[in-house]
Amino acid sequence: MSLRVAVAAPFVQHGTDRLEESEFVVSLSLDRDWFSPDQAKRLIDVATKEGLIEHGDAGLVATFEPAQVVIPEEFVPDTDLLRERSAFERVLDSLITEGVEKHEAVGAINSLQADLGVTIETAAVVYARRQGLEVDDLVPIARSALAKSRTDD
Numbered sequence: 001m002s003l004r005v006a007v008a009a010p011f012v013q014h015g016t017d018r019l020e021e022s023e024f025v026v027s028l029s030l031d032r033d034w035f036s037p038d039q040a041k042r043l044i045d046v047a048t049k050e051g052l053i054e055h056g057d058a059g060l061v062a063t064f065e066p067a068q069v070v071i072p073e074e075f076v077p078d079t080d081l082l083r084e085r086s087a088f089e090r091v092l093d094s095l096i097t098e099g100v101e102k103h104e105a106v107g108a109i110n111s112l113q114a115d116l117g118v119t120i121e122t123a124a125v126v127y128a129r130r131q132g133l134e135v136d137d138l139v140p141i142a143r144s145a146l147a148k149s150r151t152d153d
Contacts, residue, residue, distance in 0.1 A: 003093070004069055006034065006077040007047045011066035020059035034077055042082045050090065051137055087141040091124035094133055121145040 010027035011017055019027075021044065028040040035043060044060065047053045054061045085093075088109070095105040105127070113123035121142040128135045 002077055003081050005071055007052045008066040008069035009071050011062050017062040018058045024060050087121040087138045088124045091128045119145045119149050
C-alpha cells in the first residue's frame with residue numbers, strides 16, 4: 001500500500017519508529033522531494049487518521065514496523081495519498097495488503113452489498129471481518145454511512 005510506504009520512508013531513513021514531526025517533514029520534502037512541507041504535514045494528518053502513526057511524547061510514533069516495509073527504488077507517492085479515503089477504500093487496501101486480489105475483493109463486496117441491501121462501506125467492513133481482518137476502527141464510519149442511507153430513503 002503506497003500510503004504505508006510513504007509513511008515508512010522517513011522512519012526507515014532514520015532507522016527508528018519514532019521521529020520528531022520536523023524530521024518527518026524534512027525527510028519527505030527536502031530529502032526525498034516527494035511533497036512540499038505543507039503536503040508532508042497533511043500526510044501526517046491522513047496517516048494519523050488511518051492509524052499508521054500516533055502523536056507521542058517523542059513526536060511521531062509508527063504503529064507498524066517501518067523496517068518491514070519495502071520501499072522500491074523508483075517509488076514516488078501520488079498526491080492522492082493526501083486526501084482522506086473512504087472506509088471502502090481503506091478496507092480494500094487492507095485486503096490487497098493481505099494478498100486478496102483487488103477484483104476478487106471488489107466483486108465479493110459488491111455481491112455482499114446487493115445481498116444485504118447495505119452501503120458499500122458496510123459491505124466492505126462485513127467482508128473484511130469475514131476474511132479475518134481487524135477493521136474495528138472503520139465500524140463507526142460504516143455505521144454512520146448506513147444510518148445516513150436509511151434516512152435518505
